[in-house]
Amino acid sequence: MNMSPEALRETARHMVETVPQASALGFRLLSVEPSKGSILTPWREDLVGDPDTGVIAGGVITALLDHACGLAVTSMGAQHGFLATATLDLRIDYMRPAAPRADVTAQAHCYKLTRNIAFVRAHAFDSDPEDPIATAQAAFVLKRAEAG
Amino acid sequence: MSPTQRLEAFLDRVPYVRFLGMRAELAGDEMTATLPFSPHLIGNVTLPALHGGVIGAFMEMTALAQLSVVQPSAKVHKTIDITIEYLRPGKAMTIYARADVRKIGRQIANVHVEAWQETRHKPVAALRGHFMLSGT
Numbered sequence: 001m002n003m004s005p006e007a008l009r010e011t012a013r014h015m016v017e018t019v020p021q022a023s024a025l026g027f028r029l030l031s032v033e034p035s036k037g038s039i040l041t042p043w044r045e046d047l048v049g050d051p052d053t054g055v056i057a058g059g060v061i062t063a064l065l066d067h068a069c070g071l072a073v074t075s076m077g078a079q080h081g082f083l084a085t086a087t088l089d090l091r092i093d094y095m096r097p098a099a100p101r102a103d104v105t106a107q108a109h110c111y112k113l114t115r116n117i118a119f120v121r122a123h124a125f126d127s128d129p130e131d132p133i134a135t136a137q138a139a140f141v142l143k144r145a146e147a148g
Numbered sequence: 149m150s151p152t153q154r155l156e157a158f159l160d161r162v163p164y165v166r167f168l169g170m171r172a173e174l175a176g177d178e179m180t181a182t183l184p185f186s187p188h189l190i191g192n193v194t195l196p197a198l199h200g201g202v203i204g205a206f207m208e209m210t211a212l213a214q215l216s217v218v219q220p221s222a223k224v225h226k227t228i229d230i231t232i233e234y235l236r237p238g239k240a241m242t243i244y245a246r247a248d249v250r251k252i253g254r255q256i257a258n259v260h261v262e263a264w265q266e267t268r269h270k271p272v273a274a275l276r277g278h279f280m281l282s283g284t
Binding site for chain 2: 047
């Protein structure tokens with residue numbers, strides 16, 4: 001069931017760059033490995049949430065963190081033989097606004113997998129990974145391929 | 149400004165609201181937000197289904213829009229935290245949401261939002277959040 005790093009990267013690239021909403025937001029795949037994924041969203045004028053400051057909208061960060069969590073779970077799926085996932089819940093804490101006109105990166109880690117559920121943590125930052133804009137915690141339900 | 153003018157002002161000045169294509173209307177003090185379907189909102193092509201992040205972001209903007217009506221401010225209120233529960237896949241069709249401001253304190257508001265498509269009795273997702281209120 002193991003996927004080669006090249007095949008995993010191709011799957012991840014498809015997920016990050018061709019899904020319509022991901023492509024509309026301009027997502028770029030930074031890295032993927034089993035259980036982990038990282039995505040960047042470039043700053044754009046039309047994605048601003050507060051016109052007084054030029055800071056990217058919280059909704060964009062929400063979509064980015066959701067997508068990064070999904071990427072981390074999918075990268076686990078490549079190793080553990082499940083086909084699809086659905087988000088059960090997603091909690092996001094916003095620590096501070098992004099810097100004005102700053103790109104935002106999200107890193108997600110699927111840190112626990114049971115037979116049916118994947119647990120994921122993620123954080124988003126602009127320049128320093130140690131100084132997050134937002135952190136996320138999510139649970140996904142897994143749909144496994146039928147045995148045999 | 150009247151409540152309707154405050155709502156229009158909020159929708160007009162936030163670029164991301166236009167990116168989503170979100171609209172909202174007031175009937176008395178009750179606001180309904182609408183997100184008409186558009187292909188760029190899709191997160192799963194094979195189902196097809198709306199992107200979960202889009203549904204979450206739409207509900208977050210619904211909460212902020214409702215707060216702009218009940219708590220007038222020259223600035224946009226800020227999200228502190230949100231919890232999104234996904235109940236059903238969002239179909240490739242219009243999605244609606246309503247926000248319920250549960251409490252407004254001096255600094256912080258607690259807001260619940262529910263989103264639905266065909267019928268309000270079958271919600272697609274729910275959001276609970278805390279928001280830091282900006283001064284007037």
